[in-house]
Amino acid sequence: MTYELRDHTADVAVEATAPTLSALFAAVADGLTAAGCESVPPDAGERFSLRETAESREALLFDYLDRLIYERDVRLVLPADHECRVIEPEPPTPADGSEPTYAVExxxxxxxxxxxxxxxxxxxxxxxxxxxxxxxxxxxxxVFDV
Structure with missing residues (x-):
């Protein structure tokens, strides 16, 4: 998995590729970390877990990244060394008309x-x-607003 920071007017963008959707979420999150800091100490900090759900992959990625920014602001930490597992809904979607739910752990x-x-x-x-x-x-x- 790889990511690159891209200049974007007054903002910064992360462009990422990965072999799996889970690895892609982690790569974009690593790009968010890089956008927030030039160098991350290798041993500082403790791991924390989170889970987000949404009705589409795009909304899930947005909500996950937004949650990382929230965690930074609340915990006063820079989230780094991301590990993700994206859970996609089983096809077919429910017959009751409800939207499928995607999740990231x-x-x-x-x-x-x-x-x-x-x-x-x-x-x-x-x-x-x-x-x-x-x-x-x-x-x-x-794209991230900086």
Missing amino acids: ASARGVPLDAVVAREVKAVTYSEMALERRDDGWYAYV
């Missing part, structure tokens, strides 16, 4: 903000967001 190492020189990433945006399956795996492009 994830963990990150919470590096104390006082241990890094952090830049503020204010929010994840839907602006130009892309999340798609490709022949060789998965691709995402996400």
